[in-house]
Amino acid sequence: MGLLTIIRKNRQKEHEMRILFLGLDNAGKTTILKKLNKEDISGISPTLGFNIKTFVHDRYTLNIWDVGGQRMLRPYWRNYFEQTDAIVWVVDSGDRFRMQDCKEELHSLLTEDRLAGASLLVFANKQDLEGSMTSEEISEALDLKSIRTHQWKIFSCSAVTGENLLEGLNWVVGEVANRLYYSTT
Amino acid sequence: MKVPSLLLNTLIERNVRKQPDTHSAILCFISGFTFWSGLVSYPVRRFLKRRRSLPSIELSSRLDHLKSQGPASLDALNELALEIAKLRKELTDATAYLPSYDQRQYETHLKTFEQSLVELRSSSVSKPKFSFKRKQAAQSGSSSPQPAKGVPQSTSVPPPISAASQSNGRILSNLSNEYLTSSSIPSSTSSGDLTISNLDNCVVNLVSTPNGSPGSNQEPKITALHVRDISNSILLFPPNIDGSAMLHNLSRCIIVLGCHQFRMHSSSHVNVYLAISSNPIIEHCSDITFTGYPFSLFNDSDAEKDILTSNKHLSVQDFSHIRPSQSPNWRILPDSERVPEGGWPHSKDVDLRATLSRLLPT
Numbered sequence: 001m002g003l004l005t006i007i008r009k010n011r012q013k014e015h016e017m018r019i020l021f022l023g024l025d026n027a028g029k030t031t032i033l034k035k036l037n038k039e040d041i042s043g044i045s046p047t048l049g050f051n052i053k054t055f056v057h058d059r060y061t062l063n064i065w066d067v068g069g070q071r072m073l074r075p076y077w078r079n080y081f082e083q084t085d086a087i088v089w090v091v092d093s094g095d096r097f098r099m100q101d102c103k104e105e106l107h108s109l110l111t112e113d114r115l116a117g118a119s120l121l122v123f124a125n126k127q128d129l130e131g132s133m134t135s136e137e138i139s140e141a142l143d144l145k146s147i148r149t150h151q152w153k154i155f156s157c158s159a160v161t162g163e164n165l166l167e168g169l170n171w172v173v174g175e176v177a178n179r180l181y182y183s184t185t
Numbered sequence: 186m187k188v189p190s191l192l193l194n195t196l197i198e199r200n201v202r203k204q205p206d207t208h209s210a211i212l213c214f215i216s217g218f219t220f221w222s223g224l225v226s227y228p229v230r231r232f233l234k235r236r237r238s239l240p241s242i243e244l245s246s247r248l249d250h251l252k253s254q255g256p257a258s259l260d261a262l263n264e265l266a267l268e269i270a271k272l273r274k275e276l277t278d279a280t281a282y283l284p285s286y287d288q289r290q291y292e293t294h295l296k297t298f299e300q301s302l303v304e305l306r307s308s309s310v311s312k313p314k315f316s317f318k319r320k321q322a323a324q325s326g327s328s329s330p331q332p333a334k335g336v337p338q339s340t341s342v343p344p345p346i347s348a349a350s351q352s353n354g355r356i357l358s359n360l361s362n363e364y365l366t367s368s369s370i371p372s373s374t375s376s377g378d379l380t381i382s383n384l385d386n387c388v389v390n391l392v393s394t395p396n397g398s399p400g401s402n403q404e405p406k407i408t409a410l411h412v413r414d415i416s417n418s419i420l421l422f423p424p425n426i427d428g429s430a431m432l433h434n435l436s437r438c439i440i441v442l443g444c445h446q447f448r449m450h451s452s453s454h455v456n457v458y459l460a461i462s463s464n465p466i467i468e469h470c471s472d473i474t475f476t477g478y479p480f481s482l483f484n485d486s487d488a489e490k491d492i493l494t495s496n497k498h499l500s501v502q503d504f505s506h507i508r509p510s511q512s513p514n515w516r517i518l519p520d521s522e523r524v525p526e527g528g529w530p531h532s533k534d535v536d537l538r539a540t541l542s543r544l545l546p547t
Contacts, residue, residue, distance in 0.1 A: 025466075026431050026448055039299050040266060042306070045463035046446060048502055052280075054288075070468055071450070072504040094378045094409045095431065129409050129428070130377025131355065 008180065016061045017176050018083055020118075022109065023090035024102050025069040028125040031159040032090060033066050036169060041159070046070065050080070060173055074105065081114040085176045088168075090123045091142070093132035093156070099141040106142055110149055119179070120152035121172040123165075128158040151175055248301045262306055263495060269298050361385040364533050377406075381420070382413040386541060388530050389420045392441070392482050410444065417541060419530065424460045424478050437545055439524070443478055454546050456518055459498035467515060468504040474518035474546070475501055481526040 021029045025046060033053055034041045047068035054063050065080050067073065089106055092098075109115065122144065124135040133141070135156035144152060153175075155168035251261060276283075276291050283291075355370045355378065363369070365387055370379070381389065391407075410430040412420065417437050422430075424443030432440065435452040443460030451469045459465060460478035467473055475498050503512035530540045 026429055026446070038296060038303075040269075040303055040306075043266065043270075043462055044446070046448060046466045046502070048464075048504070048507070052277075054292075070448075070466065070504045072468055072507070095411060096380070097382075097411060097413055097433070126409065132378060 015059060015181075016063060017085045017173065017180075018063045019065070019086045019088060019172070020080055020084045021064060021066040021088045021090060022077060023069050023123075024092065024095070024098055024105065025071070026095065027069060027090040027092045028159045029066050029069065029088075029090045032123065032125065032157070032165060033064060035159050035162050036165055047073075049073075057169060058173055060177065062173070077109070078112070078114075081112055084115055084118050085180065086119040086121065086172045087115060087150075088121045088123060088172065090125050091138055093124045093126045093134075093138060094129045096133065099133075099138070103142045110147060116149065117179075118150060119172055119175040120147070120150040121168055122152060122154040123168055124154060124156040125159055127156045127163065128160050245298065248298065248305070251305055262302070265302055265305075269295065269302060272298075356380045356382070357389070358382040358384070360387055362537060363387050364530075364535070364537055365389045366533070367391050378409045378411070379407045380411045380413075381415065382411075384415045384418050386416075386537070387418040388535075388537060388540065389418065390530065392421045392423050410442075412440075417545060419541065419544060421482065421529065424483055439544060439546070441479060441482060441529075449473070456546050457498075458523075460496055461498055462495045464497060464500045464502050466502050466504060467512075470503070470505070471514045472546075473515040474522075475499055475515060476518035476520075476523055479524070479526060479529065482529060 021033060023029055030044050030047050030051060031041050033051065034044065037053055037055055047066065049068060051066040052063065053066070054061060056062070067077055067080055087109070089109075091102055095102075110120070122138070122142070124133070124138045126132050135154045139145070139154050144154060153171055155164050155171070157164035157168060159165065247265065251265075273295055276288070276295065280288060357365060357370050357379075358381065361384065363384075365384075366389075407422070407426045408428040410422065410426055410428070412430070412432040413434055415435045415438055419439045420441065422440075422442040422444075426442065426444040428444065429446035430442060430444040430448070432447075432449040433451060435449070435455050437454045438452075439456045439458070441458040445461070446463050447457075447459060447461050447465040449455070449457070449465075449467045449470055452467075452473065453471045455470075455472075456474045456476070457465075458476055458478050465475065477496055477498055499517060501512075501515055503514050506512035506514060524544055528544065530544075
């Protein structure tokens with residue numbers, strides 16, 4: 001029994017995952033989280049600082065950290081990188097102006113050592129808006145295909161209607177579970 | 186086991202009262218071996234006591250009461266939402282010292298409250314809070330894109346966006362010295378995303394007033410607003426944009442707007458007339474003023490009442506100044522400096538240049 005096995009066993013007992021919600025401001029991170037947790041989404045203010053949500057999903061306890069995306073807050077993202085199992089990158093599909101900005105932030109995030117190996121779920125949010133970009137367009141604009149360092153997948157979704165949120169979460173939880181709990185050395 | 190733990194308990198309590206910030210560390214340390222045998226530190230007990238008492242029971246009975254009454258009034262709902270939010274905040278604050286079982290219990294309680302609130306809200310919407318009456322046919326005939334008459338002040342290249350900019354959303358851009366209304370927006374769709382960029386010396390009027398000025402008799406339904414690179418202009422939006430507004434790089438402008446969320450970046454000399462129910466955000470801005478949405482631009486007195494009772498237009502958060510002191514980058518616009526209620530450029534016939542120079546901040 002090697003050290004890795006011990007670590008794995010230990011985590012298996014806990015069945016916990018740490019998921020980080022990041023993205024530019026106005027992407028809808030908090031709204032997605034509240035919707036997933038079946039909370040009221042009508043009076044959400046832009047996040048100054050961060051929110052933590054813990055909920056049980058499919059045998060796993062998810063610790064979700066939702067950190068504000070204002071430019072001023074982005075340097076602080078790094079404080080949350082430790083022990084992150086998955087990153088959920090939320091994109092405002094209607095914000096064509098800042099796709100470049102969004103792409104740069106995402107790619108610089110993925111170079112972080114402490115996030116190496118974390119699964120990446122991209123939410124193309126706000127699909128309920130007419131004229132928003134499709135997930136294919138966003139995949140193109142963010143150059144997701146060039147990502148080799150992380151397992152990634154993009155889901156189009158809407159935090160307002162709740163469309164596709166659970167599917168995305170299921171994917172990322174399954175991905176992390178496979179990696180942490182089922183793979184053998 | 187019992188005696189030492191009791192001893193420890195009193196010891197801790199004494200410590201905790203003296204240095205409240207160390208209590209959680211001590212608690213963690215102790216709980217390692219005495220676990221939960223009667224050891225409940227002071228703040229935990231205080232929290233439990235408060236929580237067990239009135240608010241939650243009272244809330245649930247009120248929720249039930251409201252449910253049984255049929256459609257609930259908006260005020261009552263807002264009040265409830267506020268209290269639930271307060272409870273949630275208390276719970277979040279208590280996560281540091283609350284055992285996880287209790288946390289989960291309270292969490293589930295709160296969730297049921299919130300769910301019933303959502304149910305109540307959806308059931309009480311007998312008439313939607315905001316509704317647009319839009320004449321469908323009028324759009325098609327007159328929607329030829331307006332050519333820009335004046336030369337744009339700076340012959341800047343259009344914003345550097347890739348193929349992604351092939352939008353089917355509504356875009357109004359690269360114009361100067363124009364009076365623009367909803368009929369100026371070249372578009373196939375008439376709802377959803379609205380983008381306004383690169384305007385100079387313009388008035389954009391998307392508000393329909395009760396006395397129905399020509400050209401603005403149809404309000405466009407907007408669910409997301411992006412405004413970018415605007416100078417020396419007045420932008421009038423309806424008070425009920427059903428989504429968020431994102432404003433970037435504005436200078437010397439007046440913005441009249443009602444929306445769910447408001448964010449403004451890298452702007453200066455902007456007067457904002459706002460109706461909003463969340464905290465407005467500014468970042469990298471200077472010389473911004475905030476005031477309430479003008480009465481004369483509401484066209485529905487019910488909506489007006491709803492919006493004004495929950496208006497948070499002065500709870501501005503400046504992300505470039507995260508300190509308890511007042512941010513130097515924004516202030517409240519004194520009533521004396523507001524544009525008088527009759528002074529808004531409602532109609533196309535106004536003298537553009539004179540209006541702009543009269544109303545815009547100096």
